[in-house]
Amino acid sequence: MREADRLAIAAGISGYALMEAAGQAVARVVIANWGRRPVLVLCGPGNNGGDGYVAATHLRNAGWSVVVAALGAPKSGTDAAVAATRWPGIVAPVDLSLLAERPLVIDALFGAGLARPPDGVARAIIDEINRLGLDCVGVDVPSGVDGDSGQVLGAAPRCRATVTFFRLKPGHLLLPGRALAGSVHLADIGIPAAVLERIQPRCWRNDPALWRDQLRRPRLEDHKYTRGHLLVIAGGAMTGAGRLVARAARRAGAGMVSLAAPAEALPIYAADQPGLITLALPKPSDLAALMQGRRMSACVVGPGSGVGEGTRDLALAALATGRSCLADADALTSFAGKVEVLAAAVRGPFLITPHEGEFNRLFPDLGAGLGKLARVRTAAARLGAVVLFKGADSVVAAPDGRAVVNDNAPPDLASAGTGDVLAGIAGTLLAQGMPAFEAAAAAVWLHGAAGSAVGRGLIAEDLPEELPNLLKKLES
Ligand SMILES: NC(=O)C1=CN([C@@H]2O[C@H](COP(=O)(O)OP(=O)(O)OC[C@H]3O[C@@H](n4cnc5c(N)ncnc54)[C@H](OP(=O)(O)O)[C@@H]3O)[C@@H](O)[C@H]2O)[C@@H](O)CC1
Ligand SMILES: Nc1ncnc2c1ncn2[C@@H]1O[C@H](COP(=O)(O)OP(=O)(O)O)[C@@H](O)[C@H]1O
Ligand SMILES: [K+]
Numbered sequence: 200m201r202e203a204d205r206l207a208i209a210a211g212i213s214g215y216a217l218m219e220a221a222g223q224a225v226a227r228v229v230i231a232n233w234g235r236r237p238v239l240v241l242c243g244p245g246n247n248g249g250d251g252y253v254a255a256t257h258l259r260n261a262g263w264s265v266v267v268a269a270l271g272a273p274k275s276g277t278d279a280a281v282a283a284t285r286w287p288g289i290v291a292p293v294d295l296s297l298l299a300e301r302p303l304v305i306d307a308l309f310g311a312g313l314a315r316p317p318d319g320v321a322r323a324i325i326d327e328i329n330r331l332g333l334d335c336v337g338v339d340v341p342s343g344v345d346g347d348s349g350q351v352l353g354a355a356p357r358c359r360a361t362v363t364f365f366r367l368k369p370g371h372l373l374l375p376g377r378a379l380a381g382s383v384h385l386a387d388i389g390i391p392a393a394v395l396e397r398i399q400p401r402c403w404r405n406d407p408a409l410w411r412d413q414l415r416r417p418r419l420e421d422h423k424y425t426r427g428h429l430l431v432i433a434g435g436a437m438t439g440a441g442r443l444v445a446r447a448a449r450r451a452g453a454g455m456v457s458l459a460a461p462a463e464a465l466p467i468y469a470a471d472q473p474g475l476i477t478l479a480l481p482k483p484s485d486l487a488a489l490m491q492g493r494r495m496s497a498c499v500v501g502p503g504s505g506v507g508e509g510t511r512d513l514a515l516a517a518l519a520t521g522r523s524c525l526a527d528a529d530a531l532t533s534f535a536g537k538v539e540v541l542a543a544a545v546r547g548p549f550l551i552t553p554h555e556g557e558f559n560r561l562f563p564d565l566g567a568g569l570g571k572l573a574r575v576r577t578a579a580a581r582l583g584a585v586v587l588f589k590g591a592d593s594v595v596a597a598p599d600g601r602a603v604v605n606d607n608a609p610p611d612l613a614s615a616g617t618g619d620v621l622a623g624i625a626g627t628l629l630a631q632g633m634p635a636f637e638a639a640a641a642a643v644w645l646h647g648a649a650g651s652a653v654g655r656g657l658i659a660e661d662l663p664e665e666l667p668n669l670l671k672k673l674e675s
Contacts, residue, residue: 203365206397207390215278217364217388218246222253222282224386225305225338225362226261229254232360233334235263239297241324242269242283242290243308243342249279250338251307252286259288268293270308270321293320295327303334306356310339310346311368316353317343328356337361340370341379348570349373349592357381365390369402369572372604373592402572405595405605405644410637411673414628417452424494426454427630431623432480432500432513433468435461440503440528440619442471443659447623448499449474450663451645452670453630457495483516490520497523497630501530502619508533514541521547523629527622528557535560542582548635549584552622558588576602585635587625589618593643597636605640608647609654616659621646624666645669 208214229238240255242248248269259265268291273279283290291297298304306328308321317325325343328335335358340346343355346368361380363371370376371383403409417426429448433441441458448456449472457476458468465477481489490498498517504510511533517524524547531553534541538561553561558578565574571594579586579596587595591613593605625642629635649665650657 202398203390203394206394210391210394212389212391215281217390218249218278218282219253220388221250221338221364221386223257224364224384224388225250225254225307225336226257228360228362228384229258229303229305229336230261233303237300237302238263238265238305239302240265240267240305241293241308242267243321244269244271244273244279245309245312246277246279247307247310247312247338247342248273249277249282250310251305252279252282254305254307254338255288256286266291266297266302268297293324295324298324298327298331298333301331301333303336304328304356305336305338306342306358307338308342310342313340313343313345313352318353322354325354325356329354334359337380339363340368340376344370344376344379345570346370346376348572349376350568350570351375351379355379360384362386364388366395366400367404369604372404372606373571373594374590377592377606401600402602402604405603405607405640407641407644407673409603410633410641413633413637414641414670414673415452415631415633416674421454423454426452427497427627427632428455428457428493428495429453429626429630430490430495430498431456431458431626432498432504432517433458433460433464434503434505434529435464436505437503438464438467439616442468443616443619443663444499444502444623444626445472445475446660447620447663447666448627448630450666451624451627452666453627456627457493459489483512486513486516487520490522495522495630496632497525497626499525499527499622499626501527502622504529506532511537515544518544518546518549523548523550523635525550525552525622525626525629527552527618531557532560538562538582542584545583548629549582550587550625550629550635550639551582551584552587552589552618552625552639554589554618572596572602572604576600585639587639587643589621589643595636595639595643601636603640605643605647607644607651609650611654611657612646612650614657614659617646617650617662620659620662623663
């Protein structure tokens with residue numbers, strides 16, 4: 200963001216004009232969403248505080264009763280100092296007594312320049328805002344939230360709304376920042392679009408615009424083999440997982456889905472879905488010939504496969520074919536403490552889809568303290584594969600550093616079996632030749648959209664049935 204500001208200023212827009220637009224946007228959001236009431240604007244010593252003085256001035260001009268309290272005077276010569284001198288009222292020191300009348304709080308303490316956990320009176324007033332449950336509007340980010348990671352440094356106010364500028368930051372999408380930001384309002388403050396091209400961001404909010412063009416549409420001359428043939432390597436005991444993967448893969452548009460499992464379980468799979476091809480589980484040494492012979496373009500291994508050497512060897516054999524491969528669930532747990540073995544085996548496009556527990560088993564040194572985005576990027580670089588780390592704020596990262604954060608998944612998806620559905624969708628997109636990064640991003644978005652379409656009472660089995668409509672809409 201600093202770079203965006205710098206480039207905008209270099210393009211002839213004054214820093215103060217940006218601050219004026221930012222503060223005005225904050226005032227606009229407040230006026231649009233709250234009735235007139237006492238407002239307390241908390242200003243920090245930097246430009247975030249500068250936005251606060253501007254917002255305070257606009258609210259006062261609109262007839263609101265505004266108290267401004269500052270942690271300290273902005274450094275002279277800065278834009279924030281200019282904004283402070285244009286505020287016509289007095290500036291009080293920050294003090295908890297200012298909250299006594301339960302004002303609407305505008306939090307302009309720290310933004311992009313947060314350098315350490317808030318302490319002293321800043322920390323005390325953040326804690327008190329939360330204790331009293333006051334309505335709070337964050338400027339840029341809730342103070343204490345790291346905009347790059349969504350992590351909280353020490354403490355941050357729980358905001359009803361946050362007004363940010365130019366572009367959402369990862370911290371608005373990643374937990375816990377996303378929960379603390381409330382509803383996020385993105386304001387155009389006059390930074391030209393060309394600046395975005397210069398910055399070349401490497402992290403995006405997941406959106407169909409990123410991958411829609413790469414979805415494979417059915418063509419007149421298609422037959423079932425040209426639309427992707429996915430192999431699902433499933434298990435003998437937990438058959439539900441493999442069935443969900445296969446069902447989702449078929450609804451996502453694969454031309455053919457074959458499922459290989461121990462012979463005794465095949466009748467269960469065959470009875471469940473007449474359109475599913477069932478095969479006896481091959482020996483790892485036979486997998487390449489099977490995939491080649493049947494023109495299988497991708498393979499999903501792991502859901503319901505069982506943890507252990509058998510699954511590990513099949514996953515390694517799948518990778519050795521050089522065809523697109525997705526490893527999930529048991530195929531990931533089977534490599535706990537052995538991630539370097541997995542990394543050394545990567546030949547072709549490879550996607551893993553761990554949840555938090557599976558991620559920790561593979562990458563125990565990449566703990567939560569690093570922030571999800573950094574964890575996933577590091578894991579992807581280390582593995583040489585695309586990593587889709589699931590959750591309410593699923594992150595997809597590629598080894599080259601590209602990343603998307605997904606924010607369309609409803610909490611109704613927290614239900615057993617939904618991860619298997621995700622693996623099936625992604626498996627089909629891989630089988631159709633979509634690059635692994637885009638396939639993962641598209642799959643997680645479709646999964647979230649399917650979850651929203653079903654809503655309350657969702658079970659995993661519902662999700663594949665939403666896919667035809669969603670795909671139709673994406674194509675129109
Ligand atoms: N043209 C632009 O630039 C535009 C910028 N915009 C706005 O500017 C914001 C970024 O401004 P910024 O870079 O000045 O940083 P900011 O977030 O105010 O904090 C830095 C100050 O806080 C201090 N400090 C930090 N942590 C602290 C702590 N825990 N406890 C105590 N102090 C702490 C730090 O002190 P120091 O580390 O130097 O001791 C420094 O004084 C951005 O979020 C957006 O709102 C918009 O107006 C659009 C145009
Ligand atoms: N609170 C939540 N909000 C949105 N999506 C969620 C939430 N919790 C879980 N999910 C999604 O639900 C799916 C669960 O997958 P997983 O943990 O592998 O379960 P299972 O193995 O039972 O299928 C993942 O796609 C995950 O992102
Ligand atoms: K803030």
